[in-house]
Amino acid sequence: MLINEVSKITGLTKKAIEYYTGQGLVSPSVLENGYRNYSQNDIECLKKISVLRKLGIGTDDIKRILDDDSVETLHEISVRKELSMEREQAKQAILIQLSNGLSYSEVSSNLQVIENSKTITEKLLEAFPGYYGRYICLHFARFLNEPIITKKQEAAYNKIIDFLDNVPSLTLPEELQGYLLEATQDIGTEQICELLDNTKKSIENPEEFLSYNKEILEPYLVYRKSDEYKNSPVGKIMELTKEFNSTSGYYNIFIPALKELSSSYSEYHNQLERAGKIFLGKYPDIQ
Numbered sequence: 121m122l123i124n125e126v127s128k129i130t131g132l133t134k135k136a137i138e139y140y141t142g143q144g145l146v147s148p149s150v151l152e153n154g155y156r157n158y159s160q161n162d163i164e165c166l167k168k169i170s171v172l173r174k175l176g177i178g179t180d181d182i183k184r185i186l187d188d189d190s191v192e193t194l195h196e197i198s199v200r201k202e203l204s205m206e207r208e209q210a211k212q213a214i215l216i217q218l219s220n221g222l223s224y225s226e227v228s229s230n231l232q233v234i235e236n237s238k239t240i241t242e243k244l245l246e247a248f249p250g251y252y253g254r255y256i257c258l259h260f261a262r263f264l265n266e267p268i269i270t271k272k273q274e275a276a277y278n279k280i281i282d283f284l285d286n287v288p289s290l291t292l293p294e295e296l297q298g299y300l301l302e303a304t305q306d307i308g309t310e311q312i313c314e315l316l317d318n319t320k321k322s323i324e325n326p327e328e329f330l331s332y333n334k335e336i337l338e339p340y341l342v343y344r345k346s347d348e349y350k351n352s353p354v355g356k357i358m359e360l361t362k363e364f365n366s367t368s369g370y371y372n373i374f375i376p377a378l379k380e381l382s383s384s385y386s387e388y389h390n391q392l393e394r395a396g397k398i399f400l401g402k403y404p405d406i407q
Contacts, residue, residue, distance in 0.1 A: 126158045130166045140169055143179050191305050192250060199254045202309050203241050203261055207234050229267045236277060237264035243284035251304040252290060258312050263385035276380035283373050290364050299353040326395035330402060341403055
């Protein structure tokens, strides 16, 4: 199919189609007369490209999406865009502060907070790809909105960046990657945020949480100790993730540095430890 007809079908201009072709997003065959011949597959790709461009996604990310048979790349970009929108809202608030008379020097520290947060969250997504990366990125992003005031915080920030620059990627065996991809392909940022909110509520009042969920928790904890669980894909993923976190420096480098960087995370971590002690007091057989 020639470009004029493709333009009518897709709603894209000829210039846009030529640009996407030049970028390698579609690869039409070339006829003897030199004209490009777009296949039905090319047309479907161009329709997808049109939608993705309207969503504000750049051509580099579009290429990644088209090359990905799963929805994992879409999930990752969704997280990036959500965090980007939060940063833009924070910048809008700073613009309002400037318009209300606050000096440029007074808002510069707030801008630096936004940039530091962006650096850490993006590196988290790079270091921990897939569902796990999206989860920990959204989890830690809410603790990265504090200014760096002390030398101790600055050192902690540098330690986190150095850790994320050098930590090896978390890699699961191929069969477990397939399982995790299938199990989480319908989980987006909204569901992850809901899970994080539920976790926050559970550690704020652990006694109430344990009492309310007793009928669900106790059978599940028995199952967690069984060979069936240990040999299941979930059990294997959890064990490999735990081992990775223990050997990569996640527990003894990243977490301590984040506690020094963010007072809000330090308080959250203290709540987590208190809840853990209450949980182990009630269920001492669970490690």
